[in-house]
Structures are given as structure tokens and as C-alpha cells.
Amino acid sequence: MCEIEVKRPINSRILEAGPGAKLTVILVAVLILAAIVGAFTTTIPFKIGIGVLVGIIVFILTYRNLQFGLVLFLILNMTVPQAGPGLDLGIKAPALAGGERGIHFNLHEIVMAMVFLAWFIKFITKKAEWRTQSPLVLPVIIYIVATILSCFVGALHGANVAVPLFRFIRTAFFAYIFFVVLNTLRTRKQFEQLVLVILICSSLVAIFGMLQFFLGQSWAEMVNAKYLIKLLGYPSEVSVVAGAGAQQVYRINGTFLHPNIYGGYLSFVLPFFISVMGMMFRRKRWGLLVLLLIGFGMNTFCLVMTGSRASWIAFGLIMLLYGAFGLFDRRLVVTAVTVVMILAILVVAFKPPAFIEKRFTSQSAQEATTGRLMQYKLALDFFMDHPIFGLGMGMEGQKLVENGIRKTWAAVENVYLTYLVSEGLVGLSTFLLVLIFYWIILLWARKNSEDDDFVHFNSEALILGMVGFAVSNLFGAWLLFAVPMITLFWFFIGMGASMYNIFREETPSWS
16 A cells, blocks of 8 residues: 555645644734835835825725725715825926915825725626616716817916926826716615714714814914924925904814815715705614714804804805705705795894904905805906817916917816816816706606615715705805815715615616
8 A cells, every 4th residue: 555645735734734833924924014114114214104104004895895984985075085195296387276286185086086996906807797777987088088188278278287297197187086986886885884984084084173262273384384394294385374453354174275165165065964864863872862963063053153154155055956856856844944044144244243254244254255256257347258168177277368368367266267268168068967867867766765864865965965065166166176075076076976876786677
């Protein structure tokens, strides 16, 4: 008889080894890793080394679970939206256009890029699918193509080639977030997790905003300089506290760069509190309803104290639409609460507190109104000269000579007029097309889900959150110049498309 010796694989022998052998293997692995880290950190700055190592860990976790990346992105975008490193690109745009000095890589941008890379690797290895079945895909693609065309128009009109490219990368390029969310967010559980993140993160920022208000301007300036700028890497050129002065009041900005941007952010998130409260009321979850009411109160207080007139107007319209929805749905409680809030707004309008009155009647407010009207007139003049394709992207601050008249175009605090001047009717139409399709598919989902409170109320929140954003952008151009708002916008567009798909796929009669 001949004996056959079967050798076990090395990994099997390691797993079956005694505690001493396992400990030796672990110690050797730790020592090797420590040596690599030591060699790595001696050649580059410590912060960069730690950042790279953390980034590798985050990417591994994201690759294992794409939802982890989406959640982390949303947390960073909603709590520390300007945290991250910067890079000087040497691009010098005219001072009137902001004088671009470089690019700031926000942490949430880096995380979303990791999510995209992880999904793309899974896609090419056939571990993930490419989802194109969404009514929003075509409008988004048309919008991207129109923006690329606008870059060429800007170059033809004499813009520095680097500036249109820079503007494209910091605006329309972020539409890739829509495709990432559409292909990653596929279940109700994932959606519920993201809504929970929205509610918790906005409440945490509201707590910080309340601290800014109650502890005062000096405390806010200390935190801004010591923690936001120095520790988290907020860009010092634009991270300022809107302090009180002879003609203006002290306004809170949360963890955002400017009170108006924080107000626009609150226009996004407040409908989630209202709609989820409606869902909890229907389910009779009274404890959660109380917590949501507290969060809603804190965020509403912060909305007022931002002093953002645009966001106040947007929130007023949101409440009117909630009243209309409640009336059509026979949700009498919602209608009654809406009526009470509208009456309260009217009382405040006729006898406003000093803070609100000063925001509308101070000399700085009057100067701002006069300045906006002049901007609007100049923008309309430029639009009439170039109505179809506009001046082109990257022309902000450029001096133009037309008909013997020298003019300078600067961005207007109105996203729609800015689109008209930069991209003409073509650009504005493609942008509005995205919004219209977004609202149509969510209105359809809301209308056909009366017995499905998850779809019904979350669709409502997404609809009215985007209404708040669209209205507040009548008085600001955050979608073009505030990266945290651009990324949040495309994330919400992706959530809307995913909500529509989830409802269709889970409802046999509609699939």
C-alpha cells in the first residue's frame, strides 16, 4: 500500500494554528503595516498621510457597501459642507467675478467621487448594473450637453479657456451625482436611512446655529477662526461671520459660509420635517412626532435668524402649498396648521420684530434692492443682445465692447437671469426641463400612493424642498457658485428619480 500525503493550504494551516501562532502572524502584519505607514509619513506631511490612509479605509468600506458612501456624503454635505483641502490652480479671473485663486476640495465631494469609482469598478466587473430607466435621465443629459456648448460659446467670446472649464467642473459636472444616486439608491430601507440622516444632521446644525445666536457674534467669530478655518480647512477668503453694523443686524450661518446659503439649505430640509411629521401622525407614533416637532422648531428658528429674505419668501410659499395639499387630500389638521402659520406670518408682516424690520427697511437693505435692480437691468440688456446661446460660461467679469459701449458682466443674484445671460434661452430651458420632469414624476408618485404613506409623504417632501430651493434662487445664484448647494441639488434630484423607480417597481399595476 502506498500512502498519499495531502498537504493543506497555508491559509488553512494558519486558521487551525494555535493562539500563539495566530498572535505571531497578527504582530508581524501590524509591524509591516507600521513600517509602511512610518515610511509613508516621513516623506509627506503628517496630515496628508493620515488623510490618505483614512481615504483608503473609507474607499474600502464604500466598495463593500455603496450605501455607506451615500450616507457619509450626505452627513458631510449637511454638517461641514466646506471642510477639506485646497489647491491653488493659478487661475486668475477678474476680481469682479470673484478672482478665482484655485479649487477647494470639500470632503463630501471626495466621498462622492469614491462612491462613483466603487460603483464603476463593480459595474465593469458585472457586480452592479447601469440603470437608465428613469424619465429624468434624458433631461439631465440634455442639460449637460447644453452646458458644454455654453463653454465653447464663452471661449468664442474671448473668455480665458481655463475659466469656462473650471466653471463646468464646479457646476454641471456634479450632475454625475444624479447618476450615482440613481444607480445606488434602490430600496425603501436605503431611502429611510437617508431621510433619517437629513433630519438628524439638519437638527445638529440647527443646534450650532442656536449657539451662534445665544452666545453672540464674538463666540461665532472665535469658532469660525479656530475650528472651521484652522481645523476643518474652510476657505478663509469666504468663511466670514455676518456681523452686526450700523446698517445691518447679526445673522447666523450655521456651518455654512453665508446666512443666505444656510437659509437656502433650510428651504431644502424643512419640508422633510413637515411631511415626516404627517407620516408619524398617520401612524400614531407620538414620541417620534414630538421629536420631529422639536427639530422643526429649531430649524424654523434658525431660518428666521439667518435673515435671509429669499428663504423667508420660499418658506411662505411652501406653507401655502402644504395648505393646498392638505385641502386636496382632506388632511384637515395640515390645512388648519397651515392657516394658523399663515396668519402668524401676516401678523409679523404688519408688526414685525426689530430684527425682521431692519432686514427689510435698513439702509443696507435698500442699497441691496437698488443694486439688484441695476444688476437685473444690465443682465436683461446682455440677454437681449445674446438671447439664444448667451455670452457663454466663464464670461463673468469680462469687459465687452458692443455698439461702442463698454460693459462688464457680473453674475446676478438670481440663478435664472444668470442662466439667461451665460447660456441664453437654450441653457435656461434645459435647466427648467430638469426641474419640470422632477416635479412631474414625484407628483405622479404622490398622487398614486395615497395608501402608501412612505412614498406619499417622502415624495411630498422632495417636491416642496425643491420648490423652496427654486424660489430662494430667485434672489441668489447658489446653484452656480455655492458648491455645497450644487451637490445637494443633484443629490435630491437623484433621490427623486429613485423614489419614482422604487414606487413603480414595487407596484405591479404600474411596472
